[in-house]
Amino acid sequence: MTHQEVLELSQIVGEERITSDEIDLLLHSGDLAPLPESLRNIYGIKLPDTLVFPQDVEQVSAVLKFANQKDIPVTPRGAATTATGAAIPVEGGIAMDLFRLNEIVEFNPQDEYITVGAGCPWKRIIDFLENRGFQLGGYPSSAPSATVGGWFGAGASAGVGVPQYGPAGEQVISMEVVLPDGKIYNTGPRESWLFIGSEGTLGVICEVTLKIYPKPERKFFMYDFDSIDAGVKALDGLWRLKPYFLTTINSGLASMLNEVGMHMSSKPLIIVGMVGGDEESLKTRWRSVEKACMEGSFLGEKPAEEEWENRFKVGLSFKTLGPSLMALEIRIPVPELLPLLNELEDILRNERWGVETLQGDHGTVCAVIYMLADEREKVAFLNKFSYIITAARLAFKHKGFLFGVGLHNTSHMNALHGEAFHFMRLIKNKIDPREIMNPSKTVQVRMPFFMLAMSMGMMRGVPGLVLFGMELASYLPLGLLRFGLGLMGEGIK
Numbered sequence: 001m002t003h004q005e006v007l008e009l010s011q012i013v014g015e016e017r018i019t020s021d022e023i024d025l026l027l028h029s030g031d032l033a034p035l036p037e038s039l040r041n042i043y044g045i046k047l048p049d050t051l052v053f054p055q056d057v058e059q060v061s062a063v064l065k066f067a068n069q070k071d072i073p074v075t076p077r078g079a080a081t082t083a084t085g086a087a088i089p090v091e092g093g094i095a096m097d098l099f100r101l102n103e104i105v106e107f108n109p110q111d112e113y114i115t116v117g118a119g120c121p122w123k124r125i126i127d128f129l130e131n132r133g134f135q136l137g138g139y140p141s142s143a144p145s146a147t148v149g150g151w152f153g154a155g156a157s158a159g160v161g162v163p164q165y166g167p168a169g170e171q172v173i174s175m176e177v178v179l180p181d182g183k184i185y186n187t188g189p190r191e192s193w194l195f196i197g198s199e200g201t202l203g204v205i206c207e208v209t210l211k212i213y214p215k216p217e218r219k220f221f222m223y224d225f226d227s228i229d230a231g232v233k234a235l236d237g238l239w240r241l242k243p244y245f246l247t248t249i250n251s252g253l254a255s256m257l258n259e260v261g262m263h264m265s266s267k268p269l270i271i272v273g274m275v276g277g278d279e280e281s282l283k284t285r286w287r288s289v290e291k292a293c294m295e296g297s298f299l300g301e302k303p304a305e306e307e308w309e310n311r312f313k314v315g316l317s318f319k320t321l322g323p324s325l326m327a328l329e330i331r332i333p334v335p336e337l338l339p340l341l342n343e344l345e346d347i348l349r350n351e352r353w354g355v356e357t358l359q360g361d362h363g364t365v366c367a368v369i370y371m372l373a374d375e376r377e378k379v380a381f382l383n384k385f386s387y388i389i390t391a392a393r394l395a396f397k398h399k400g401f402l403f404g405v406g407l408h409n410t411s412h413m414n415a416l417h418g419e420a421f422h423f424m425r426l427i428k429n430k431i432d433p434r435e436i437m438n439p440s441k442t443v444q445v446r447m448p449f450f451m452l453a454m455s456m457g458m459m460r461g462v463p464g465l466v467l468f469g470m471e472l473a474s475y476l477p478l479g480l481l482r483f484g485l486g487l488m489g490e491g492i493k
């Protein structure tokens with residue numbers, strides 16, 4: 001962007017809602033996952049030219065209108081708690097932080113809905129509703145920071161409430177969205193699906209109206225299992241009961257949690273959950289829980305309730321052990337969890353790792369594979385980073401999906417969506433013909449798979465060559481590259 005364009009933009013949003021300070025730009029150029037400098041170079045990631053904090057839908061609209069006229073990329077951003085690079089403004093331009101759109105606009109207990117700003121963190125809405133005897137139909141376990149627009153942008157297919165109420169998109173009554181040309185558009189429940197999981201590539205979600213439910217009586221359970229096999233069998237019975245909350249922790253993760261002061265069982269698998277209902281239905285559901293978990297040991301309601309209270313802390317509480325943390329997320333059917341965990345034991349035998357699963361929709365789990373890392377050890381860190389490609393391979397092998405596309409998984413879009421990918425491109429071309437919204441993501445594949453795989457493969461073998469990955473790739477014929485890929489270790493198989 002030129003100096004003049006930044007000046008014009010500051011007149012649109014007001015000087016106090018724009019900054020080009022280098023530290024602010026740096027802070028808004030990444031996401032939760034540390035990204036090695038070498039890989040930033042390979043991707044060609046630029047710093048955003050400027051950062052705006054619009055305060056209402058009209059300002060969002062004015063910024064998009066301006067950006068569209070001038071062909072300037074715009075990347076919307078919530079709290080950047082995704083680890084796929086989805087919120088990284090790869091092409092520079094305008095980073096749009098939506099945290100000022102954080103109002104609870106309307107609470108209607110009679111008709112059971114709530115309208116909230118897209119920048120509102122989920123925890124604020126949860127607390128607001130709990131204090132008034134209501135609950136949401138779904139939210140992510142990153143709720144203290146993750147925003148409403150960010151979760152819907154990322155797909156909202158796993159989290160608290162999802163096993164009971166289904167994918168969170170089904171909770172949406174309407175959305176207020178700003179399209180890339182600046183037009184403000186109000187969706188009904190069906191059109192909302194277009195923007196759910198679009199990762200900021202089709203427009204900016206500004207406000208969402210969600211269904212809410214009277215808070216029922218709740219009962220918490222926690223079991224541990226002597227084998228992963230027995231635990232997964234129980235999980236398969238449990239998700240069919242549609243609990244509000246259902247999560248598992250394997251022994252690797254429990255050991256890391258214990259190291260930071262928690263008191264988890266050391267058995268191979270722990271299941272924690274919560275069911276709700278009136279007095280009568282709770283009794284029936286509780287009996288079904290006991291039946292599903294009969295091969296496990298009941299650890300009591302109290303520790304289960306504590307685990308529920310801690311549900312927002314598990315994710316990152318042990319990060320300091322790394323001190324960096326890699327998180328690989330894939331979504332697979334419940335029965336595939338056993339073979340996945342067995343395979344991970346083998347692949348990650350030299351790493352410190354653990355797995356948490358969050359129950360997703362339609363009998364899937366989102367398996368979050370946490371791996372301790374240390375960014376300061378450049379070679380070892382690059383090596384760990386290449387497990388991103390391993391995770392994609394495991395997802396497809398185990399009949400699953402990638403949990404989010406972002407930057408690192410764009411090259412798998414064809415494999416993920418098949419024929420539908422063509423229609424996704426058509427939709428993108430129709431809504432955003434100038435491709436200003438979060439460019440280089442989803443349908444705009446920036447780096448062919450073989451290039452990414454080769455760069456990652458080099459990280460496993462000869463990390464010093466990473467910087468030359470692109471140059472090398474451009475000299476080698478494709479056939480030779482493919483042959484080379486076969487020799488380069490787990491990360492690219």
Ligand SMILES: Cc1cc2nc3c(=O)[nH]c(=O)nc-3n(C[C@H](O)[C@H](O)[C@H](O)COP(=O)(O)OP(=O)(O)OC[C@H]3O[C@@H](n4cnc5c(N)ncnc54)[C@H](O)[C@@H]3O)c2cc1C
Pocket residue numbers: 031032075076077078079080081082083086087098118119139140141142145146147148149150151152153154155156157158159160198199200201203204205206314315316358438
């Ligand atoms: C500890 C932890 C627990 C997690 N638990 C869950 C979980 O239970 N379930 C789950 O699904 N995920 C989970 N995640 C992943 C992630 O936190 C969620 O996807 C989260 O909701 C993203 O919200 P965000 O505000 O950080 O979005 P960001 O990371 O900022 O953005 C995500 C994507 O949406 C786009 N975007 C952001 N705001 C808007 C907007 N207003 N309009 C249009 N596009 C927008 C961005 O461009 C980006 O592509 C977890 C992550 C962590 C670290």
